Amino acid sequence: AQQLYEGIDLGSGPVGLITYMRTDSVALAGEAIAELRGFIEQRYGKDKLPDSPRQYKTKSKNAQEAHEAIRPTSCLRVPEEIRGHLSEEQFRLYQLIWQRTVACQMIHALIDTISVDLAAEPTSFFRATGSTVRDPGFLAVYEEGLDDQKVEKENPLPPLTEGEAIQLNDIEATQHFTEPPPRYSEATLVKTLEEYGIGRPSTYASIISTLLAREYVEIDRLRFIPTDIGRIVNKFLTEHFTQYVDYDFTANLEDQLDEISRGEKTWEPVLDHFWQPFSKLVDEKMDNVQRSDVLQARELGLDPKTGKPVSVRMGKFGPFVQIGSRDDEDKPIFASLRAGMKMDAVSLEEALELFKLPRALGETTEGQTISASIGRFGPYLRYGTNFVSLKKDDDPYTVTLERALQLIEEKKVSDLAKIIRDLGDGIQILKGRWGPFLASGKIKAKIPKDKTPDTLTLEEAQALIAEATPAKKEAKKTSKKAAEAKPEPTEAAVDTEEKPAKKKAAPKKSATEDTLKTKTPVKKTATKSAATKASGTATKTPRKKTGT
Known part of the structure; x- marks a missing residue:
């Protein structure tokens, strides 16, 4: 554009x-x-x-x-x-x-719809319906898309007269079911938001991007499909925050914000009127609503091997199935749902199938055990301490040993192709997206511009790896943790530290005043305790209050 x-x-x-x-x-x-x-x-x-x-x-x-x-x-x-x-x-x-x-500047289209009743028997008849375009009007230029709605194209009917005998060529029996309205697309969602007065042209894009970013919906054939987490959030809000997800409330608040933007209202009363009851409701729900009430755990049945309950629920990283409960002596067993599986549709048999992973396939020629499983980043193969991602068409539940060996071999060839030079001592020069680089385990280092993979020596490489090793950061973290772990000074400790001050002033009263003087570095809670103790032993109220 x-x-x-x-x-x-x-x-x-x-x-x-x-x-x-x-x-x-x-x-x-x-x-x-x-x-x-x-x-x-x-x-x-x-x-x-x-x-x-x-x-x-x-x-x-x-x-x-x-x-x-x-x-x-x-x-x-x-x-x-x-x-x-x-x-x-x-x-x-x-x-x-x-x-x-x-x-938009042409006339409307005129379409004639005709129905013909065909008498088969005295008590029954067939009906044929067709339409003909009398005047296409604007349709001669543009016909708007129907957004995936299934619309049967009606064949035009031939000229017919009442009482005419029609020859029967064939009878075709078809069955039709009532279908739900199509799911929202981006265009139909924006149109509906406009009708309800929700959002503004400047916010429609952010509304849609938020739905996608938080994975409340996913797009399938240009349509928004609610995810499991989206269904849970929707149910929670409609049950516990009903008035705030009401169409009229949102539209009314949008109107008030418009009035603020035009200078017709001040923002403080509007915000206060919204925030006071909302804050109280949030505090109430925090005290009364349990996490288990929100996550919608659904029991599927019993595990035939252990007799423990099998349930499906929502977790931090998505929906999963679980054998057992937290009350059991043994820890529950978990398995993530596969792509395309929905919490409200998964069955007991499908859930039990998920616990077959990791699935042992056999061994490599070197004797390393091969297993297939699903991780956070998708399905993979493991052999020894190495991993290989499965291809899009490979299924960890059905992949064979032969296919696994093939993928492992391809991975080895790919890894060897990346190695430009092996310097020894665990340091290699590898091909990267932005050029060659040094690698030693998980530590990577750039090769200086004045050096090439052929001329770089082992000593130079070791120096570069040493520079890239985040030793200083770890030292900082360690010292920080040590500082956090250091206990707070107690009253006894404060008194001990302040003993040298007593040598300068023998009277007890002076010692007390000096104690209050030297408490500035101590944290507020410790200072108050020390000050209370000091005032308890002193015969007069100390004049200096800098310590408190």
Whole structure:
């Protein structure tokens, strides 16, 4: 869109093809409407023009309408005629903008729907329904997509007269089920938010990105599908924070924020009116709602081997199944759900299948045990202390020993190809994405620009690895932990440290005043205790209060 706005070279220099695109306006300039009506009359006929120009108004509140609607700078630049100067993406976007702009100033489409009852017996009949387009109107230019909705294309019916005998060619029996409404796409979600007055044009993108970033939903065929964590959060909020997820509450708060932005209200009363009851409700839920009530653990049955309950629940890293409970002597056994499995649909048999991992496959030629399992980063093979990621088509539950050996061999070949030079002492020069580098275990070091893998010596490499080793950071962490672990000074310790001060002043009273003087470095709690003790032994109230 930015490229179309800034300009495309059509042979005689860059030409801006569309108007400013960062706008929510649906209004068109008068000269643009006049050009569109002239173009439609010339290309499609005068009968395709409405009696008066069509005017549109936005339904969005606080819409950015400083500019007119996104439209072609000239409808005379037909997409097909300039296609050779555009990339495929540029062409498709320009075609969409051009078609919608032209169609919005054309007449409605007229479609006739006809139903015919075919008498088979005196007590029954068949019905055929069809539709014919009497006048395509704007459909001659643009027909909006139906967003994955399954719509049967109705065949046009031939001319028929009442009482006419129709020849029967075939009877086809079909069954239809009532289907739920399609799930939201980005476009339909934004449209629904507009209808309820939730959000503003400037916040729609952040709403959608938050849903995806927190993994409340996932996108499947351009549709939002709720995840297990999304269902749990939704249920928790609707049960415990009902008034705050209500459509009217959100829309009303949006209106108040709009009034604040326009200077019609001050923000303090609005925020106070929201925060006081909300804060109390949060404190109440913190005291009364248990974690187990929120995570929606569902018992699936009993494990046939141990007789312990098998349940599915939500954890820190996603949904998992569990054999046993925390009350048992033995610790429960856990297994993560596989990709595509849902908490509310997993069965006992499917859950028990998950505990077959890690699955032993055999041994390598060197005698290392091979096993398949699923980790935090996906399915993998393990042989000895080494790991190999499984490919997309490999399943850890069904992968064979032969396939495992093949993947291990490919991994070894890949690792060898990365080694440029082995310097010894566990130091190697490896190929990296940004060039060769040194590696010694998990420690990596850059190779200086004045050195090459061929000329670098072992001593130089050892020095570079030593520099890259985070020894100083570890020392800092250790000293910090030691400082944190150091016990707080007690009253006795304070008294012990202050004994030299008593040599200067023999009287007890002076010693007390001096004690209060030297307590500045001690923490507040210790100082108060020492001060209390000192005041308890003194015969008069000390004049100096710097210690307290």
